[in-house]
Amino acid sequence: MLWNIAFRTLFHDRGKLMAGLVGVIFSVVLVNVQGGLFFGLIRKASLLVDQGNADIWVGHRGMHNVDFPHDIPERWIHRIRSIDGVAEAQPMRIGFSEISLPDGGHEGTMIIGLKPATELGRAYDIFQGPEDALEHVDGVIVDACDDDKLLSPAIGSIREIGGSRAVISGKCYGILSFLVTPYVFTTYDRSVEFSGGDPSMSSYFLVRVEPGVDAHAVCAEINKRLDDVSALTADEFANMSINYWLTRTGLGLSFGAATALGLLVGLVMVAQTLYAMVLDRISEFATLKAIGSTESEILLLLGAQSSLVAVVGIAIGIVLSWSIQFLFSTPRAEIMFSQGLYAGSAAIVFVICLAASGLPYLRVRKVDPHSILQG
Known part of the structure; x- marks a missing residue:
């Protein structure tokens, strides 16, 4: 009732x-x-990490955010490759530069340098252009969602990045930075031409462990062998990057x-x-x-x-x-x-x-x- x-x-x-x-x-x-x-x-603060296909990220001991790396000597990667349980380790470069625009202006960009023969660090899927767009001469990959910032570059169009010739060889979709600067993917060696810096230095080492191997144990061994780096699992580094922006803003x-x-x-x-x-x-x-x-x-x-x-x-x-x-x-x-x-x-x-x-x-x-x- x-x-x-x-x-x-x-x-x-x-x-x-x-x-x-x-x-x-x-x-x-x-x-x-x-x-x-x-x-x-x-x-977006951890997009590169979440979709980077790596089990472990190795960076400078003070690293706190994937978009703001500190250089580490590339030669250190050989010590990581010798660790039991490591299936693959590849270097990655991240740097800032500017891309020229057809109207005479420039747009700040974040250059992501990757080894072309690996999936490590490849946070994108090709949306427009050939699948091997990264390997084209002077090729770079930009995101279609940044067309308004880059004034809608066509596949094959030529731009300048950091004063060097760049060809828009492919586009991805939805890989956007937490910052306002667009990501530009290119090869590891070519990234030095676009963003400058010491060619003997890297930003991160990306590691893939063998099936069944504990990633945390490999991180501990990397930290033991290399005093000046921090090795974190992908989930730990993603959370660190997110917490950086949550606590700093x-x-x-x-x-x-x-x-x-x-x-x-x-x-x-x-x-x-x-x-x-x-x-x-x-x-x-x-x-x-x-x-x-x-x-x-x-x-x-x-x-x-x-x-x-x-x-x-x-x-x-x-x-x-x-x-x-x-x-x-x-x-x-x-x-x-x-x-x-x-x-x-x-x-x-x-x-x-x-x-x-x-x-x-x-x-x-x-x-x-x-x-x-x-x-």
């Missing part, structure tokens, strides 16, 4: 019910979209503040709706108390109303969030959802809705059941 009263009371004023649903839907959508944008953005705080504001707005709207419903039917609650309903039963009734609003609003909000991702997510502004994000947003909003039912409950507690009998 109590559940029937809860639902009938809730659906009696559909205008107020819709207001409550809008609050829940708004909160769910905002939490998911804000969270999805955050994960999509911060993923206000990124997490800004996204968190906006999400908290959305939750607060949703809480206020739901609480206000439930409170208005109670005020409109305060005599009905007094009647329930007069005929013997306990405080716990009244609280259960309000909780049932909040739960129904929460469940319906969460379901609609998740569908809308998915629709927004499908329609608006791009590599430049990627919205990344996960089951954990969906579940977390649903749980948070549901708890908030239950908490919101406490406000009208405080009003009902003050109702004197004798007032309805005297009337």
Whole structure:
């Protein structure tokens, strides 16, 4: 009977019910979209590592972010190749330069130098151009999503990078830097021409271990043999790169503040709706108390109303969030959802809705059941 009263009371004023649903839907959508944008953005901080096909990254002892390396002597790689369990080790260079534009301007770029005969460090898949684009004479690979910055270079077009001739031999898609500078992939040797620097130095050594070998044990051996480097598994280095940007910028705080504001707005709207419903039917609650309903039963009734609003609003909000991702997510502004994000947003909003039912409950507690009998 109590559940029937809860639902009938809730659906009696559909205008107020819709207001409550809008609050829940708004909160769910905002939490998911804000969270999805955050994960999509911060993923770029470790994109080279996540898709670099390496089990271990070896860099300078003070390394903290994949985009800002410190040089290490290339000759050290031979000590790594001699370690038991290492299947392959290749050097990688990362440097900054500028690419010329057809209008006479220049655009800052990040040069990624890779050995052409390996998959280590190859974070891209060819989107336009031949599969062996990296091996073409003076060839470089840029990302199609950076066309607006590079003024839409065609395959085969000639540019200058660091004063040296470069041919756009291929394009990838969706490999974007956390910084505003586009990635430019080229061969390991050619990268020195584009970005300058000492040709005897590398930025990282990328290591692939043999099947069944513990990558952490290989890292420990590398750190033992080479005092001036740090060897980390790909997951550890990816997390380090992400944490660098989270702790050095206000990124997490800004996204968190906006999400908290959305939750607060949703809480206020739901609480206000439930409170208005109670005020409109305060005599009905007094009647329930007069005929013997306990405080716990009244609280259960309000909780049932909040739960129904929460469940319906969460379901609609998740569908809308998915629709927004499908329609608006791009590599430049990627919205990344996960089951954990969906579940977390649903749980948070549901708890908030239950908490919101406490406000009208405080009003009902003050109702004197004798007032309805005297009337």
